[in-house]
Amino acid sequence: MPGQRSASEFLRAGRYGVLATQSRSLPGYPFGSITPYVLSAAGEPVIYISTLAEHTRNINADPRVSLTVFDPADAADPQAGARLTWVADACALVPDAARMIAARYYRFFPAAAAYAGTHDFSFYALRLVRLRYIGGFGKIGWIEPQQIDLANPLADAEAGIVEHMNNDHADALRTYCRHFFGRDAQQAVLVGADADGVDLLADGTALRLPFTARATDSDALRQRLIELLRLAREASSRA
Template sequence: MTDEPKNAVPQFDAQAEAKSLLRTARAAALATLAQPSGHPFASLVNVATAPDGSPILLLSRLAAHTRHLDTDPRLSLLLYSAFNMPSGGDPLTHPRLTILGRAKRVSDPTERQLLRARFLARHPKSSLYADFADFGFFRVAMETAHLNGGFGRAANLDADRILTPLDGAEELVADEAELLASIESAEPRLAHRLATAFGSSEGAWQMIGFDPEGLDIGDGERLIRIAFPTPVATSSELRRTIADLL
């Protein structure tokens, strides 16, 4: 058996890095196509994710980027996570993920309620305007992504490599709100204990969402993504996996 060098560089796992950025980014640079010129138009938006990892956007009809998407749904999103980034230094040394896809306005009431709950769990202040008549939720259908993990670390990824399969877990994700409430009721300090275990004890941590591949806990502007060792598909598997994390 060969010993690893003392100063060995950690292995670069592009898929895991991309999934982590997708789930932890709270904001993104949104690029749409301005009409009629076709010029790229960049703006800043808040972002969350659906259970399968598809980005969720809350946009106003009054915004230029929304009018662009209503004409041409193609877009690009640049995601990065500022949490735990050291202050100063070169920002280009930090990972970022560029997504190419198409935005679809959500009109189905059931789907809208699910996306609304997940978005507001991550951005509670958006509840002040989320239900205004001119605002709507959009789901981004990812096609491809490009991960830049810092100097010398890059990868192109098809959407299916960073999305989370939901086959067999449909009931689990549909019951997300009830399960989170039940788990927190049984163990009120669970999120704090998990944050402590993952290196961030200070703050008012709470569970803000889960999917078959991981649990998200948050404290205001901060987010921690806790990836599960193996995917879960039922409520009992979810509870057992969370208990094992502790």
């Protein structure tokens, strides 16, 4: 249940949020817009935005922003669901850092790759100042940057893990989708991996498969994936 997730687990499971910037057109007022994000190796939300967009113009004038993330599954009663507000400074990534995050971003959001050939889009990291997390009863409060660690210990190995799983274990990925999410996907692809879980696209739908124990290196990740596959296959054999 969402209320039992930590702030880091909740942020990792998200794919988009409401980006609030300081309006240039109406000084003193916030301007909100829906914005996709992925987490960098350091655990910072990274957004990919056009120079033509209102929020980009606002950021270039005043980098102070917030990103509010919520769970669409809580739409029937959103105030009872978990949500997180990431208060940050938006920083444009230098070319080397942008190249490093681009491949990950395009895996999570394949349609965004079409923008890569233009000069209108740039990557911005949201550098944390403070975050507010409401995760259920007894889980409400502010969290300081030093109190949360979202760095991905698998960042350097992630691209190879993704390639290996998609090329050699497509059946396992479809099994995960079928057993853990009830989706009989025609195409299931792995797009991300970190210590707390893996991210998939099942016929274009984003899915987050969390681990019950952290995987801080590639060997541990392999063991987690094998165990999840074993559980799924055993359940299927009993059905």
